[in-house]
Amino acid sequence: MAWNNNGGGQGPWGSGSHSPQPPDMEKVFNLAKEKFLSKLPGGQVWPAISVAVFFLWMATGIYVVGPDEEGVVVRFGRYVETTTPGPHFHLPYPIESVYTPQVTQIQRIEIGYRSRGRANSDVAAESLMLTGDENIIDIDLSVQYRIQEGGAANFLFNVRNPGDDPHNAVRNAAESAIRQVIGRNDIDTALTSGKEKIQTNTRITMQEILDSYKSGIAVVNVQLQQVAPPQEVIHAFKDVASAREDRERSINEAQGYKNDVIPRAKGQAAQEILQAEGYKATKIARATGEVNRFLALLNEYSKAPDVTRARLYLETMEEVLANTKKVVMHSDAGRGVLPFLSLSGSVATGTGNVPTSVPPQTQGVKP
């Protein structure tokens, strides 16, 4: 109270400005207490405190909904409204309170396996299921889901999941749906062409289930991570695949054989025919040639048959006898010792001898 004695300079102005300052709250309380207890007129301080407390209380009702959230306001536990991202106000506790679940965040659950870092561990109880043709198949899938747009209230108020498993509703729906869908397919479809359809149908079935609970959950995606025969029989399945390859291989090999043999045979056939054609052409050509030669000669022959005939004969004989050994016999000397004149010497030594001796003879014949 030192400043009170010091006079008006700091006096009432200072005290007035001092009291509402939050850092000095304790001091103010003490001061108020003192004043109250000392029966000073406390009416000036109490309303100010009340107003401040009231405003502070009201200020607790200001809240901000993040861009990935929706605000759900309840008044005395009763749902009032859903608010969009941005700053908002609700009546302070205990009248109203707000929940701000993240609605855009996508949750992911795994069925049939659990990923731990890079390695996946299989959960056989979840992944083995029966197909429509009484086979067992091993399916792993992942499900992505989020809170439906505007569905935050439904999400919060309609379905209770066990505390230790916030994904319980989705997980159960997924397990039920995938088995329902697989139960309608046979194993070969599931293993090969049907994956796309199975994914879609599972998603649709899950959504139907979750909608029937008004769960406020939207299934974004269902992905089959692995569709395989069970470990126990995987070898047999792989062997079928390789058998199919073997079949193709056998056929290809046979086709290869065919492709090798047929063209060769065709070539051979063509060769034979062409040879025959060649033969035919040759024959005809030779015949025509020979005949033409003959005809040409005949033509000349018919003009002078005797002379030509003699000439041809003599020329031929000359040529023939020039190269042969000859034994000339007298026509009457047939029955005694064979009288012969060997001409072989002259024939053997001289092609030159004959021409010199022949011309006089032929000249002698001609007249």
Added chain:
Amino acid sequence: MNKGYQTGLVVLIVAVLVLLSQSLYVVHQVQQALILQLGKPVRSVTEPGLHFKIPFLQDVYNFEKRLLVFDQEPQEILSSDKKNLKVDSYARWRIVDTLKFFQTVRNELGAASRINDIIYSNLREVLGQFTMMEIVAGAREDLMARIRTQANIQSSQYGIEVLDVRIKRTDLPMENSKAVFKRMQTERERQAKQYRAEGEEEAVKIRSTANKDKEILLAEAFKTSEEIRGAGDAEAANIYATAYKKDPRFYEFKRTLEAYQKAFAADTTLLVQPTGFFRFLQEAQP
């Protein structure tokens, strides 16, 4: 006196607060309440919000209003074709009548055992009428609806509504699984054998067709070539004949001469008489 006034004020405020806390209660959106008056249920409150009750005389019991899950342990069930199935199911239920619920099962824990009995008996009964394949595949949805309906009738006495019963897993027990694996394996082996045999069949067909085609091709070629050769021979003969017909004697003469040329090789020895070509040899000795 002032002190007494203050004390009185404080007492009054406390009294009012106590009274309010005893007469006002909040039912949350996810809850419903049952009001008991001196232990006797008087009314149930399903509307969320702020409510009043008679202070001190009445008590409020809160119950869950949300959909709850009942996840059952897998049960072995016999299908109509006498196959043992391990059925894992779950149910979604909610409390619809807090009074009945409170009177019969008291709380969720009590409810769970009743629901277990109800679901199990209905599962047994309904699934027992169907074959394994119907349970696994075709009739699944129908089955679940039937179980739900029956369960619902029985659960209503507990103030419980069963909204959904779903079969999660319908798997064969271990020994049956082994049999199925064995069958799957043999089935695949059969398929593999068939594929291989089909390949062999096809290959043999292709090979023998190729061989056949080859033989035919070659025979056809032989036939054609012989025909062509024949035609060639015929035409040549015709050409010869046509020409030589003009003077057969000259032909014979000419051809004979040609034949001589070929017939007598260099080292042939001819025994000739002095006639014809050699007749002039004799003219020297008349």
